[in-house]
Amino acid sequence: MAALDERDWIFPALREGAAAMMRGLPLHVAIAQLIGNDLDRCRGRQMPCHYTFREGRYHAMSSVIGTQISHAVGAAMAAKLRRDDVVIAGYLGDGATSSNDFHAGMNFAAVFAAPVVLICQNNQWAISVPLSQQSASETLAMKADAYGMPSVRVDGNDVLAVFAATRDAVARARRGDGPTFLELVTYRRLGHSSSDDPSRYRDEAEVAAWEKRDPIERMRRHLESGGAWNKDHEQELQDRIARDVNEAIRVAESAGPVSPSTLIDDVFATPTPQLEEQLRFAIGE
Numbered sequence: 001m002a003a004l005d006e007r008d009w010i011f012p013a014l015r016e017g018a019a020a021m022m023r024g025l026p027l028h029v030a031i032a033q034l035i036g037n038d039l040d041r042c043r044g045r046q047m048p049c050h051y052t053f054r055e056g057r058y059h060a061m062s063s064v065i066g067t068q069i070s071h072a073v074g075a076a077m078a079a080k081l082r083r084d085d086v087v088i089a090g091y092l093g094d095g096a097t098s099s100n101d102f103h104a105g106m107n108f109a110a111v112f113a114a115p116v117v118l119i120c121q122n123n124q125w126a127i128s129v130p131l132s133q134q135s136a137s138e139t140l141a142m143k144a145d146a147y148g149m150p151s152v153r154v155d156g157n158d159v160l161a162v163f164a165a166t167r168d169a170v171a172r173a174r175r176g177d178g179p180t181f182l183e184l185v186t187y188r189r190l191g192h193s194s195s196d197d198p199s200r201y202r203d204e205a206e207v208a209a210w211e212k213r214d215p216i217e218r219m220r221r222h223l224e225s226g227g228a229w230n231k232d233h234e235q236e237l238q239d240r241i242a243r244d245v246n247e248a249i250r251v252a253e254s255a256g257p258v259s260p261s262t263l264i265d266d267v268f269a270t271p272t273p274q275l276e277e278q279l280r281f282a283i284g285e
């Protein structure tokens with residue numbers, strides 16, 4: 001995210017909510033989206049975490065794995081046709097490399113030299129499916145070769161390496177030299193979601209080994225060794241975040257329910273009589 005320019009668009013996969021916040025999505029609006037109340041810009045119509053933030057050029061994520069790859073590439077092709085000087089960042093997980101959209105998206109991106117950076121967070125697991133059952137390729141980065149697209153395989157737990165690789169790929173796209181595929185090698189240490197129990201399908205020793213490579217710890221040590229960070233800064237930051245989150249939850253929870261009148265908004269320019277009737281029924285008129 002830090003390697004992108006503000007004018008660049010983001011097409012997230014499942015785990016880029018922080019990117020929306022970096023672009024300025026207010027925390028209370030993000031929390032209201034989880035609740036689906038009146039402060040939710042999606043008006044309760046989307047699943048949790050599917051924030052949409054147009055002002056921040058952050059497209060809503062799509063639950064359907066892989067589809068955002070075509071969306072990202074399509075947006076990049078459109079930008080090129082319009083001579084719009086933007087780069088598109090399209091995110092995906094390792095599991096998404098098995099989707100049809102991955103192959104279509106990679107091919108179109110390369111053939112049309114679209115200004116897109118496809119950023120694959122290879123966290124080794126797609127829910128309970130390990131990478132070895134997802135792909136027989138030695139790496140995911142090498143798949144880009146077949147499409148004629150440059151790729152870089154990066155230690156995804158090294159923040160500065162990820163920044164450098166992304167910055168180079170964004171510069172290439174901006175110069176008009178087309179797409180890049182980045183494979184960021186990392187690990188999903190927790191469950192896929194809060195309803196998943198990873199102890200049922202993977203070895204705890206593997207999880208423990210990756211714990212030692214925690215990217216946040218690593219960055220912390222790096223900054224501390226250069227004198228740019230210390231325990232006081234850490235405490236201050238933790239306290240500020242706790243205050244901000246608590247305040248955002250308070251504001252989000254104080255909002256009322258979504259107005260029933262929004263039920264038929266944004267469907268047709270002029271609602272059909274059937275929709276009008278349904279609305280009257282819903283609001284009890």
Ligand SMILES: Cc1ncc(C[n+]2csc(CCOP(=O)(O)OP(=O)(O)O)c2C)c(N)n1
Nearest residue numbers: 014063064065093094095096123125126127
């Ligand atoms: C087309 C499709 N198939 C299956 C699912 C169910 N599903 C939700 S997340 C997920 C795994 C995604 O794995 P990956 O792309 O590696 O992303 P990660 O969750 O590891 O970040 C699956 C299979 C889905 N959402 N869409």
